[in-house]
C-alpha cells in the first residue's frame with residue numbers, strides 16, 4: 001500500500017503504539033516511524049527491538065516534522081503530553097490518541113492544539129492483558145473496531161486520511177460522538193473490567209479457600225475474570241477516574257439487577273433465574289452471528305480444549 | 311487400556327455424558343455403554359450419533375446389570391432419578407454423578423442408595439457453554455480436574471476404580487469434602503457466572519445503547535461475559551438454588567468490595583484503585599504458572615487475534 005503519512009510520531013511506546021508500528025510497517029502505511037517514551041529503559045528496548053526508524057529522547061523532537069502524531073499513553077497523562085508537544089507540532093499535522101475514554105481526553109487535549117493543527121480522538125477496541133513495547137504485534141487491530149470521535153467541525157479530508165490509516169492496519173472504523181462512546185464502552189468494557197477485578201479480589205481475600213485452590217480449580221468462568229483482571233493497573237485506574245459518570249451509572253444498574261437475582265436465590269425463585277438466564281443467551285448468539293467470536297466448543301482456544309464449567 | 315467397568319449406564323445424555331461416552335470409547339474404558347435420556351428426541355439423536363452401544367427407553371433398563379451408573383442430569387433432577395433407579399441397581403454397583411454442586415446432590419441421592427451399592431459424588435471441572443448430546447467430544451476432560459467428594463466411610467477399592475476411570479479420560483483427580491467443594495466452586499465458578507449473567511442482562515436492558523452496538527463493540531471483556539452467560543439456564547438455575555448458602559456468602563463479599571471500589575471511583579481515589587488492580591494481577595500469573603491457561607497475547611485463541619481491550 002502507498003504510505004498514508006510521511007512521518008508518524010508515536011508518543012508512548014507500549015502495547016498499542018508498538019502494535020501500530022508493526023502494523024504500519026507490515027502494510028507500508030508510513031514512510032518513517034519516530035518514537036518517544038518517557039523512560040530511558042523503554043526507549044532503549046525499542047531501539048533494540050527496532051520497530052521504530054528513530055527513537056528520540058524528547059517528545060518535542062519526535063513530533064517535529066511529523067504529519068501524524070499518536071498519543072499512546074494512559075488517559076490521565078494525555079493533557080500534560082499535549083501541552084508539552086504543542087509548540088513543536090508542524091502546521092497541518094494531525095494529532096490523534098488511542099485512549100480508552102474519549103470525553104476526558106478531548107477536554108484535556110483540545111485546549112493545547114494550535115490553530116492549523118487537526119485533532120481527532122480515537123480508540124482501537126483491541127488489546128490484550130499484556131503491556132509494554134515487547135507485547136505488540138502487527139495483527140492486533142485486524143477485524144477489530146477503531147472508533148473515531150471527531151468534533152463536529154473536524155476537517156473531512158483529514159478524517160478520511162486517519163480512517164484510511166486505521167483501515168490499512170486491518171481495523172473497521174466507526175465514527176460516533178464522544179459521550180456516546182464513553183457510555184457504550186462503560187457497558188461493554190469498563191464496568192465488566194471493574195467487576196472482574198472485584199471478583200478476583202474477593203477470591204484473593206478469602207482465607208477459607210486457599211490461594212492454590214482458587215488457582216488450581218479456576219478452569220470455570222473465573223479464569224476469564226483473572227485474564228481481564230491482569231490488565232495494566234495504571235491504564236485502568238485512569239479509565240475509571242476519567243469515565244466516572246458512565247461507569248457509576250452502569251454500576252448502579254448492575255447492582256440493582258444483581259440484588260434482584262440474589263433475592264431470587266434467597267427465596268428459591270427458580271422461574272426468575274431461569275427466565276433471566278434464557279434472555280442472556282440471545283445476546284451471545286448475536287455476538288457469534290456478528291462474527292466477533294467463535295462458537296467452537298473449545299471457544300476457539302487452541303491448546304486448551306475446555307473452558308467454563310460449573 | 312483394559313476396560314475399567316464392564317457396563318456403564320449414562321443417565322442423562324447431554325454435554326457431560328456424551329463427552330464421557332466419547333472419551334471412554336476412545337480409551338477403551340468400558341466394555342459396554344448404555345444410555346438413557348428423558349426425552350424421546352434425545353434418545354433418537356443418540357441412537358443416530360451412535361456413541362452408546364444401546365439406548366434404552368427407561369432408566370431402569372439402562373441401570374440393570376451396570377457396574378457403573380453415572381447421573382448426568384441437572385442437579386435439581388438427581389434425587390427423583392436416584393429414587394427411580396434404586397430398585398434396579400445391581401448389587402456391588404457404583405453410582406456417581408457429575409453435578410456442579412455436591413452437598414445438595416449427596417443429600418438428595420444417598421437416602422435412595424440401597425445397601426451394597428456404592429455412591430461417590432463427583433464433579434468434572436470441564437464444560438463449554440453448549441449443551442445436549444451433539445455437544446460432547448472425547449477430549450473435554452483432558453488436563454481438567456475431576457473432583458470426587460466421597461463420604462468418610464466410602465469403600466477405598468471402589469473409589470480407586472472410579473478415580474482410574476476419570477484419569478483414563480484424561481482428567482486429574484482430587485478428593486475433598488463436599489462442603490469445601492461447594493465453597494471453592496462458589497468462588498471459582500458459581501458467583502462469576504451469576505455476575506456475568508447480570509452484566510449481560512444490564513447491557514440487554516440498556517435502551518440508550520442499542521443492542522447492535524453492544525454486540526458490535528463487545529470485543530472487550532464483555533465478550534467473555536456473554537460466553538459465560540450463554541450456558542444452559544436449567545443447569546444454572548439448579549446450581550444457584552442448590553448451592554445457595556455459599557453463593558450468597560460470596561456474593562455478599564463481592565458487593566462489599568464492589569462498593570469500596572465504586573466509592574474510590576466516586577471520590578477519585580486513584581491510589582486505592584491502582585493498589586487493588588496491582589494485587590489482582592498476581593492471581594493471574596499464578597494461573598498461568600499452574601498451566602491452567604496460556605499467556606499468549608491472543609490468549610491462545612486461534613482465529614481471533616485480539617481480546618479484551620478498553
Ligand SMILES: NC(=O)c1ccc[n+]([C@@H]2O[C@H](COP(=O)([O-])OP(=O)(O)OC[C@H]3O[C@@H](n4cnc5c(N)ncnc54)[C@H](OP(=O)(O)O)[C@@H]3O)[C@@H](O)[C@H]2O)c1
Pocket residue numbers: 012013014015016017037038039040042043072073074075077081098099100101123124125126127128129130131132133232235618619620
Ligand atoms: N491495552 C489495551 O487493552 C488498550 C486497548 C485500547 C486502548 N488502550 C489505550 O491505549 C493507551 C496506551 O495503552 P497501552 O496498552 O499501549 O499501554 P502500555 O503498554 O502500558 O504503554 C504505555 C506507554 O505510556 C507511557 N506512559 C505511562 N505513563 C505515562 C505518563 N504519566 N506520562 C508519559 N508517558 C507515560 C509508558 O512509558 P514507559 O514505558 O516509559 O513507562 C508506555 O510507553 C492508553 O490510553 C489505553 O487506555 C489500551
Ligand SMILES: NC(=O)c1ccc[n+]([C@@H]2O[C@H](COP(=O)([O-])OP(=O)(O)OC[C@H]3O[C@@H](n4cnc5c(N)ncnc54)[C@H](OP(=O)(O)O)[C@@H]3O)[C@@H](O)[C@H]2O)c1
Pocket residue numbers: 308309310322323324325326327347348349350352353382383384385387391408409410411433434435436437438439440441442443542545
Ligand atoms: N455444562 C457444564 O459446563 C458442566 C460442567 C460440569 C458439570 N456439569 C453438570 O453436569 C450435569 C449435566 O450437565 P450437561 O451440561 O451435560 O447438561 P445438558 O447437556 O443440558 O444435558 C442434560 C441431560 O439431562 C437430562 N435432563 C434434564 N432435565 C432433566 C430432568 N428434570 N429429569 C431427567 N433428566 C433431565 C436431559 O434430557 P433431555 O435431553 O431428554 O432433555 C439431558 O439428557 C449437570 O448436573 C451439571 O451441573 C455441567
